[in-house]
Amino acid sequence: MGERPARLSLIWLIATTLVVIAFGVVTAGLWYAGLVLMASPGTQGVLPARAFAVYSMAGPVAAALGVLAGWVRVLMGRRASGLKWMIVIPIVWLIGLLGWLAVVNALCGGQFDCRV
Numbered sequence: 356m357g358e359r360p361a362r363l364s365l366i367w368l369i370a371t372t373l374v375v376i377a378f379g380v381v382t383a384g385l386w387y388a389g390l391v392l393m394a395s396p397g398t399q400g401v402l403p404a405r406a407f408a409v410y411s412m413a414g415p416v417a418a419a420l421g422v423l424a425g426w427v428r429v430l431m432g433r434r435a436s437g438l439k440w441m442i443v444i445p446i447v448w449l450i451g452l453l454g455w456l457a458v459v460n461a462l463c464g465g466q467f468d469c470r471v
Contacts, residue, residue: 364434364435364438365434367438368425368426368429368434368437368438368441371425371438371441371442372422372425372426372441375418375421375422375425375441375442375445376418376422378414378418378445379414379415379417379418379419379445380415381414382414382415382417382418383414383415385411385412385414386412386415388408388411389408389409389411389412390408390412392404392405392407392408392411393405393408393409398467401467401468403459403467403468404467404468407455407459407467410451410452410455411452413448414445414448414449414452417444417445417447417448418444418445420444421440421441421442421443421444421445422441424437424440424441424444425437425438425439425440425441426441428440
């Protein structure tokens with residue numbers, strides 16, 4: 356009976372790893388949008404637009420950090436903590452991205468430069 360819970364937690368870790376890797380692949384699609392935003396003529400010298408472009412392109416990095424931190428915690432003997440870190444890091448990045456968009460829409464009328 357002692358092996359079954361360990362196997363189930365390992366299955367959860369592997370499934371979570373696959374989901375987070377899929378999240379990283381999906382957010383890699385924001386690379387093109389970020390590059391277009393950085394290269395567009397209207398964003399030359401607009402620091403908030405460039406910062407948003409860089410932050411939006413960091414989705415795959417957040418996913419990789421989540422998987423890496425999670426498996427490091429698992430190898431340290433803390434499976435539940437590893438599972439949490441795998442999920443928390445990409446979710447924090449996503450909440451930051453959505454929050455940034457919400458603030459820009461609420462305060463600046465959808466423009467990245469509120470001075471316009």
